[in-house]
Amino acid sequence: MSQKQMKEDFVxxxxxxxxxxxTSGLSFPAFCILCRGLLILFLxxxxxxxxxxxxxxxxxxAVFIFPMMFLLTILASFxxxxxxxxxxxxxxxxxxxxxxxxxxxxxxxxKILAKxxxxxxxxxxxxxxxxxxxxxxxFTAIAILAVDFPIFPRRFAKTELYGxxxxxxxxxxxxxxxxMICPEVRRLYVQGSRLNYLRKSLCSVWxxxxxxxxxxxxxxxxxxxxxxTEYGVxxxxxxxxxVVKLVTSLLLIIFPPNTSWIVAVSVIxxxxxxxxxxxxxxLILYGTxxxxxxxxxxxxxxxxxxxxxxxxxxxxxxxxxxxYVLKKRTxxxxxxxxxxxxxxxxxxxxxxxxxxxxxxEAVSRRMANLAFFIWILASSFVLLGCLALSDIILSFAxxxxxxxxxSCSWKLIESPTKIKQSIHPVSEAEKKEASLCLIxxxxxxxxxxxxxxxxxxxxxxxxxxxxxxxxxWALFVLSFYMFANCxxxxxxxxxxxxxxxx
Numbered sequence: 001m002s003q004k005q006m007k008e009d010f011v012x013x014x015x016x017x018x019x020x021x022x023t024s025g026l027s028f029p030a031f032c033i034l035c036r037g038l039l040i041l042f043l044x045x046x047x048x049x050x051x052x053x054x055x056x057x058x059x060x061x062a063v064f065i066f067p068m069m070f071l072l073t074i075l076a077s078f079x080x081x082x083x084x085x086x087x088x089x090x091x092x093x094x095x096x097x098x099x100x101x102x103x104x105x106x107x108x109x110x111k112i113l114a115k116x117x118x119x120x121x122x123x124x125x126x127x128x129x130x131x132x133x134x135x136x137x138x139f140t141a142i143a144i145l146a147v148d149f150p151i152f153p154r155r156f157a158k159t160e161l162y163g164x165x166x167x168x169x170x171x172x173x174x175x176x177x178x179x180m181i182c183p184e185v186r187r188l189y190v191q192g193s194r195l196n197y198l199r200k201s202l203c204s205v206w207x208x209x210x211x212x213x214x215x216x217x218x219x220x221x222x223x224x225x226x227x228x229t230e231y232g233v234x235x236x237x238x239x240x241x242x243v244v245k246l247v248t249s250l251l252l253i254i255f256p257p258n259t260s261w262i263v264a265v266s267v268i269x270x271x272x273x274x275x276x277x278x279x280x281x282x283l284i285l286y287g288t289x290x291x292x293x294x295x296x297x298x299x300x301x302x303x304x305x306x307x308x309x310x311x312x313x314x315x316x317x318x319x320x321x322x323x324y325v326l327k328k329r330t331x332x333x334x335x336x337x338x339x340x341x342x343x344x345x346x347x348x349x350x351x352x353x354x355x356x357x358x359x360x361e362a363v364s365r366r367m368a369n370l371a372f373f374i375w376i377l378a379s380s381f382v383l384l385g386c387l388a389l390s391d392i393i394l395s396f397a398x399x400x401x402x403x404x405x406x407s408c409s410w411k412l413i414e415s416p417t418k419i420k421q422s423i424h425p426v427s428e429a430e431k432k433e434a435s436l437c438l439i440x441x442x443x444x445x446x447x448x449x450x451x452x453x454x455x456x457x458x459x460x461x462x463x464x465x466x467x468x469x470x471x472x473w474a475l476f477v478l479s480f481y482m483f484a485n486c487x488x489x490x491x492x493x494x495x496x497x498x499x500x501x502x
Contacts (some may be wrong), residue, residue: 002056003465003467004224005226005459007148008065008227010398010467011147011158011227012160012229013147013160014154014155014157014158014159014165015154015159015162015163016162016166016168016363017086017156017164017166018164019164020154021079021369022023022164022166022169023378024070024081024133025076025166025480026145026169026382027383027446028068028079028082028086028134029064029139030135030237030386030387030389030390031083031104031301031386032063032064032067033064033439034393034443034491035063035090035093036059036063036064037394037397037406038090038097039063039093039492040406041093041404041478042093042097042407043059045404046097046401053494056436056438056488057438060437060438060439061482061483064438065138065438065482065486066479066482067082067086068135068139069142070082072139072142072146072152072153072156073146073151073475074151076153077347080379090393097400098400098402101397101401103400103401103402108264112399112400115399116332116395116399117332117333118332118410119412120330120331120332121329121335121411121412121413122330122411123393124188125274125411126326127323127409128328128384128391129180129181129322129384130179130408130439131408131439132383132384132387132478133177133178133181133446134441134442134443135178135383136170136173136174136177137174137450139166139173139451140328141449143156144167144457145453145457145460145477145478146474146478147167148467149466149467149477150467150471150474151467151471158227159364160365160366161229161231161364162362162363163364164375165365165500169376171237171377172312172368172372173380175240175241175244175315175318175374176315176318176377176380178241178315179248179314179316179318179319179321180318180319180322180326181322181326182315182322183399184252184319185257185319185322185323185326189461198250198253198414199283199415201249202256202428206496207241207447208238208245209238209242209255211238211451212236212239215238216234217235218458224462228294229366229500230303230304230366231304232301232303232304232305233294233299233301233305234301235301235303235305236304236361240304240307240308241436243312244308244311245317247308248312248316248319251321254332257320257323258323260319260320260323261320263313264313264314264316264373267309267312267313268309268310268370268373269370271310271313272360272361274335275367280306281447283304283306283365284302284303284366284367284440287302299451306367306368307366307367307368308368310372310373312369312372314373314376314377315370321380321381321384323336323425324338325384332395335388336392336448339388339392342384343386345381346378346379346381346382346385349378350375350378350382352378353378356370356371356412363375378469391409391410394406394409394410405430405433407434407437407439408439409439411430422438435494435496437493438493440492441492442489444492444493445499447499448489448492448499449489451483452488452489456481457481457486460477460481
């Protein structure tokens with residue numbers, strides 16, 4: 001058996017993990033980000049620790065990147081233990097910050113809390129959405145290489161037919177995250193005709209066309225291993241994004257963005273009805289001849305083509321979520337309500353997921369069916385809720401320290417009169433803080449980070465016999481891989497560079 005065939009078999013015929021294990025693992029980075037913020041506050045504002053780019057880069061690696069990598073590999077069976085460590089560290093740091101606070105030093109806790117609940121936040125920036133997108137990018141970057149090593153649990157890899165593997169969430173999470181900040185949500189195309197809006201949408205997808213064709217040509221020319229039941233013979237992730245972008249742009253011309261949830265539910269329900277009551281499901285799974293044929297363009301790419309309907313519904317749901325989450329709110333109490341709403345919505349959707357899986361059909365990434373749609377939304381809501389909760393706690397810690405700055409978190413505004421100002425000048429200290437943040441760096445060059453990770457993954461797979469690697473060697477390769485990719489992105493951010501393809 002060839003090396004290519006062995007690698008393809010290594011990631012095939014898998015059934016995934018439980019919804020509970022996946023959700024607990026997905027929410028873990030939110031608390032790592034909280035610990036990172038608390039550690040920065042403690043070291044740089046209370047201990048006068050050197051605030052150089054090297055120290056900040058290694059803090060981000062040690063507290064954010066590497067814990068995610070370990071959770072996907074050697075700590076995969078110790079999720080509860082990982083939570084215990086992170087929550088304990090966070091609690092200790094928060095207690096130390098409270099004890100050493102520079103504001104409200106003579107006021108009891110309940111009065112400090114009452115004052116905190118009255119403060120306002122700068123409404124122009126939502127850290128939960130940015131961190132959500134960064135977590136999905138980092139998670140994907142780690143998984144696409146780690147999956148080729150024995151150290152990566154097979155239950156986290158993409159499932160063959162039904163199931164909830166960790167990597168099954170990647171594309172759905174990416175589509176949902178992109179939808180939350182799409183131009184329609186940010187109202188960038190408010191002015192001008194619908195034809196002009198459509199023209200801009202068409203122009204925005206040409207880099208994806210180039211990347212999709214480029215990936216196809218490279219993969220076929222070098223004989224790189226492929227998982228055919230993921231998208232098909234010629235289809236790939238970029239082609240899915242192109243179709244979703246173009247179709248949703250048309251839909252959002254016809255339907256107002258605030259009715260996106262109606263469109264999302266309608267599309268996914270009708271799609272599931274067709275899967276249940278027509279030969280469509282058999283066609284997707286087994287081709288037109290019922291024996292898995294790949295003859296003809298549709299048969300060759302049937303999974304990629306038909307699953308776009310599910311991703312289309314996910315995108316429209318993401319638009320509706322973005323309109324809700326990115327709505328301008330200045331009061332901390334409002335954000336506490338939003339956090340509760342997100343978490344309760346996520347729990348409600350998980351209950352709906354259980355009902356659908358028992359009575360209709362299990363989660364299938366291959367078809368992107370109704371259960372898959374609900375799973376992506378439920379997991380995303382829980383992650384967004386955990387991120388919002390973490391940032392509320394971090395904001396409270398910042399409230400205790402005069403002049404505290406932590407990038408990728410809310411800016412506190414104690415004076416109500418400042419909220420009325422349309423433009424808040426950014427100080428040099430804030431600019432420096434943003435330039436030293438790895439999360440900001442990945443968020444700034446997210447597509448480039450994804451492409452860089454794919455290229456380096458391919459190079460490592462061509463040079464290293466991943467299937468026969470020991471645990472220590474696999475950890476070394478993964479650590480160096482993430483270190484190198486993050487360093488490139490970090491340096492670009494330090495230099496103020498944004499890599500764009502259009």
